[in-house]
Amino acid sequence: MLKFSEKLNEIAKIRFQERDYLFQRSMQNVFEEMESRGMIVSDATACKIRDVVACETVQSTNVILQTAKEIHSLYFPRLSEDILKTESAILLKKRVSEIDNAVVSKLNKMFDETANARLLETIRLQKGIGAIESELFIEVDKYFTELNEKTGKTLKDRIITAFNNNPLIVIASIVIAVIIFLSAFVVALRNLKWKG
Structure with a gap:
């Protein structure tokens, strides 16, 4: 092409x-x-x-x-x-x-x-x-x-389009989002253990 x-x-x-x-x-x-x-x-x-x-x-x-x-x-x-x-x-x-x-x-x-x-x-x-x-x-x-x-x-649509144009950015964003989610989950579990 x-x-x-x-x-x-x-x-x-x-x-x-x-x-x-x-x-x-x-x-x-x-x-x-x-x-x-x-x-x-x-x-x-x-x-x-x-x-x-x-x-x-x-x-x-x-x-x-x-x-x-x-x-x-x-x-x-x-x-x-x-x-x-x-x-x-x-x-x-x-x-x-x-x-x-x-x-x-x-x-x-x-x-x-x-x-x-x-x-x-x-x-x-x-x-x-x-x-x-x-x-x-x-x-x-x-x-x-x-x-x-x-x-x-x-x-929002333009940001999504920009991410779609560069898959490496999408992969990096997903990895960062997963790390942030897991960190927040671990912090929430520690807080529950502390209070419990």
Whole structure:
């Protein structure tokens, strides 16, 4: 059986193929527009490309979140929130790197090193991966909160689910409960003998 991360990467890769085409098309439209104005190597071009990159980052984050939700509900309903967050963040970092590489590749094909460096400096002045990750984590939190409300899970149910996800904790808890019960029973017997 596939692990959550493998399934997430497999499905997201397919969905990103469509996003890649749209992203490349959007960048090409910006370059064509700015070239027709005679401003292809300008801050205006870099700002427009930066907007395209920001839009693609948001769209990719939405794809990752939607894919993670679907995989969680269909294949891994007992998966913890932390694992979903971690695997989604790993995929997000990978996707942001792919977007950046696509921009660099496009610029390398079109411009010399000096123009390329100038444009890249302006394009990369956008919010960092940490801010994007935080937004992703907030959405995952909302998803799990809604899921718990929908299924009527109380704190007790979530604790039981957490125990079920890790059988070693259940075994340790049972052993501790038995020790406490036996200790209480021994103390009660001693008290009865003392009074008797």
